[in-house]
Amino acid sequence: MPLKVSDIGEKELIKRILKKSSSNIVKNSFFDNKAINSFKDDAALINFGDKYLVATSDILFKSAHFPDEMTYEQIGKKVVTANVSDLAAMGAKPLGIIIAVGLPKEMLLNDFDNLIGGILEGCTEYEMSLIGGDTNESGELTISGTCLGIVGKDEVLMKDGSNPGDIVAVTGPLGLAAAGFEILFNEEIELKDLNGNHKNIALKHALNPEAKSKEGVLLAKSGFITSCTDITDGLASEIGELVNASTQGIGITIFEEMIPLDSTVLEIARKVNKNPLEFILYYGEDFELLLTIDKDNFKEISAEIPLYQIGEVTSSSKMTIVKNNGQEEKLEPRGYEHLSR
Amino acid sequence: MPLKVSDIGEKELIKRILKKSSSNIVKNSFFDNKAINSFKDDAALINFGDKYLVATSDILFKSAHFPDEMTYEQIGKKVVTANVSDLAAMGAKPLGIIIAVGLPKEMLLNDFDNLIGGILEGCTEYEMSLIGGDTNESGELTISGTCLGIVGKDEVLMKDGSNPGDIVAVTGPLGLAAAGFEILFNEEIELKDLNGNHKNIALKHALNPEAKSKEGVLLAKSGFITSCTDITDGLASEIGELVNASTQGIGITIFEEMIPLDSTVLEIARKVNKNPLEFILYYGEDFELLLTIDKDNFKEISAEIPLYQIGEVTSSSKMTIVKNNGQEEKLEPRGYEHLSR
Numbered sequence: 001m002p003l004k005v006s007d008i009g010e011k012e013l014i015k016r017i018l019k020k021s022s023s024n025i026v027k028n029s030f031f032d033n034k035a036i037n038s039f040k041d042d043a044a045l046i047n048f049g050d051k052y053l054v055a056t057s058d059i060l061f062k063s064a065h066f067p068d069e070m071t072y073e074q075i076g077k078k079v080v081t082a083n084v085s086d087l088a089a090m091g092a093k094p095l096g097i098i099i100a101v102g103l104p105k106e107m108l109l110n111d112f113d114n115l116i117g118g119i120l121e122g123c124t125e126y127e128m129s130l131i132g133g134d135t136n137e138s139g140e141l142t143i144s145g146t147c148l149g150i151v152g153k154d155e156v157l158m159k160d161g162s163n164p165g166d167i168v169a170v171t172g173p174l175g176l177a178a179a180g181f182e183i184l185f186n187e188e189i190e191l192k193d194l195n196g197n198h199k200n201i202a203l204k205h206a207l208n209p210e211a212k213s214k215e216g217v218l219l220a221k222s223g224f225i226t227s228c229t230d231i232t233d234g235l236a237s238e239i240g241e242l243v244n245a246s247t248q249g250i251g252i253t254i255f256e257e258m259i260p261l262d263s264t265v266l267e268i269a270r271k272v273n274k275n276p277l278e279f280i281l282y283y284g285e286d287f288e289l290l291l292t293i294d295k296d297n298f299k300e301i302s303a304e305i306p307l308y309q310i311g312e313v314t315s316s317s318k319m320t321i322v323k324n325n326g327q328e329e330k331l332e333p334r335g336y337e338h339l340s341r
Numbered sequence: 342m343p344l345k346v347s348d349i350g351e352k353e354l355i356k357r358i359l360k361k362s363s364s365n366i367v368k369n370s371f372f373d374n375k376a377i378n379s380f381k382d383d384a385a386l387i388n389f390g391d392k393y394l395v396a397t398s399d400i401l402f403k404s405a406h407f408p409d410e411m412t413y414e415q416i417g418k419k420v421v422t423a424n425v426s427d428l429a430a431m432g433a434k435p436l437g438i439i440i441a442v443g444l445p446k447e448m449l450l451n452d453f454d455n456l457i458g459g460i461l462e463g464c465t466e467y468e469m470s471l472i473g474g475d476t477n478e479s480g481e482l483t484i485s486g487t488c489l490g491i492v493g494k495d496e497v498l499m500k501d502g503s504n505p506g507d508i509v510a511v512t513g514p515l516g517l518a519a520a521g522f523e524i525l526f527n528e529e530i531e532l533k534d535l536n537g538n539h540k541n542i543a544l545k546h547a548l549n550p551e552a553k554s555k556e557g558v559l560l561a562k563s564g565f566i567t568s569c570t571d572i573t574d575g576l577a578s579e580i581g582e583l584v585n586a587s588t589q590g591i592g593i594t595i596f597e598e599m600i601p602l603d604s605t606v607l608e609i610a611r612k613v614n615k616n617p618l619e620f621i622l623y624y625g626e627d628f629e630l631l632l633t634i635d636k637d638n639f640k641e642i643s644a645e646i647p648l649y650q651i652g653e654v655t656s657s658s659k660m661t662i663v664k665n666n667g668q669e670e671k672l673e674p675r676g677y678e679h680l681s682r
Contacts, residue, residue, distance in 0.1 A: 005476075010476050038472075046489065061479045102402055109343070109346055117361070120362060136401075138481075138483070146439065
């Protein structure tokens with residue numbers, strides 16, 4: 001039987017593209033070595049004097065990315081957030097976004113207006129401009145965003161720079177979006193039994209997420225961050241990204257007891273009889289940043305930007321998690337992955 | 342009845358986006374007045390020293406843009422061509438493209454590889470790099486391309502600069518892609534009766550089109566071009582773009598007898614009982630450039646780059662066509678438009 005794309009999954013497909021494209025790169029004054037290396041990072045870098053222009057593109061589909069409970073404003077805003085989050089992972093300040101949308105013929109004009117309103121709301125929030133738009137007809141609502149940003153050459157954050165001994169940290173509690181999606185999709189959950197505040201927090205993270213844009217820029221300016229990525233596919237998968245990107249064969253060990261556990265996540269996980277750790281490790285859409293940082297600098301930078309240490313970089317090439325019972329287990333870099341069976 | 346997006350059509354929707362976004366533009370060192378004006382042009386400009394970085398995004402869907410007769414290599418190449426054509430319309434040299442694809446689960450891995458192969462073939466042809474890629478799951482094959490290019494600040498071609506008295510010209514014969522689509526879709530056509538050479542030329546333009554990238558760059562460098570756009574929605578619609586973009590209320594008159602008519606278009610139009618002028622005015626996908634140029638410079642530049650004069654810029658604010666019988670008729674700026682009923 002010939003192989004299908006779903007037999008190898010999203011991450012392998014992207015690796016396949018990168019492998020094929022590496023021989024095709026046109027070396028010129030716009031792409032230095034770091035820029036060429038960026039093609040496998042969260043966004044692409046282009047030489048821009050003493051800065052890099054940073055470009056990223058995301059395509060989102062109604063059926064896969066926007067639950068029916070999302071308003072059109074929230075859909076528009078989420079497209080901006082998903083793109084800005086990729087820039088934040090490189091430490092780049094967003095400049096502008098170009099939107100290309102595929103619209104079903106029957107979509108109401110009012111819904112279209114609300115969608116554009118949500119995109120503009122996102123632009124205002126992240127202090128950037130909507131710099132171009134294109135529409136097309138499609139079976140389902142499809143939105144492609146291309147975001148451009150700027151970062152100093154000495155400041156840019158990449159996935160590949162962590163060193164053994166570095167602290168592994170995140171910018172905020174994880175699993176809140178997952179908890180929100182449980183409220184939306186898990187029929188076992190009794191909404192009336194939930195703490196109202198928890199319900200609001202979880203739904204906000206699922207339906208109206210925010211990118212850590214300002215934090216990414218500040219972290220980059222600090223000069224202390226050795227590697228960084230954003231958490232869109234779950235913590236375990238993103239830890240795998242940092243380990244795979246390293247050229248010196250680093251490993252990462254995280255500690256269950258260190259992971260910031262929000263009471264919202266705890267309550268909702270208990271209600272649906274799941275381990276809250278699952279929400280954190282294997283669900284995505286948190287849009288927090290995962291980063292590594294030299295031990296000596298951690299205190300200084302975390303006084304300025306709230307950071308939660310969750311583990312350390314090792315020289316073992318392995319990914320492990322030390323459970324609360326003291327046992328160290330292998331951490332599989334799986335996460336939410338499209339196009340897998 | 343509430344309005345639907347298909348009640349107002351693609352061009353009006355884009356105008357709606359631009360109107361809403363104009364109040365949202367963040368003025369800073371990256372966006373000068375020309376850059377802000379570019380948001381309604383073929384691509385967006387960003388300040389880059391004495392140059393502009395040019396960014397454009399296109400989203401293409403299997404059902405609307407890729408007939409079954411297209412191979413996956415041709416699909417990949419067409420995505421690159423459609424994006425590069427927008428850069429050519431601004432006179433920009435392409436640097437790189439970011440691709441985000443939505444793939445149906447059942448797509449064969451071999452077809453995916455061929456798609457990427459076609460994208461890379463396009464990159465090689467236009468001397469640029471594939472600088473990023475993302476995949477997602479979707480109902481139908483969907484490809485979003487974001488192309489980045491570079492052009493000198495004094496050279497950039499915009500839609501809005503034509504002056505009364507300018508010559509209106511195109512870079513090549515039009516209607517060939519339309520003729521190719523007739524061969525593919527019109528069941529009345531008897532393929533065996535067609536001149537084989539004509540058949541090959543028409544199918545090549547429909548299935549494997551090329552952007553006028555080098556020509557766009559040369560035209561920009563000449564400094565003689567007053568306005569420019571690429572012909573993707575048919576000549577009449579693109580003439581409307583130049584007329585609408587003008588701030589001095591220009592009009593454009595074209596002459597049927599001047600329009601370059603290829604014998605391929607003539608034969609195929611005759612076979613399907615259509616006026617070849619229809620192929621030229623109201624079908625798209627030619628990817629030639631439409632431009633205006635000062636009368637005194639036309640000879641000099643067309644000695645270097647093949648240009649076909651088709652009309653002239655007037656001060657009448659009107660679009661007209663002078664038919665072969667001498668009658669002047671109003672030219673409607675309609676063309677192939679998605680999302681219209």
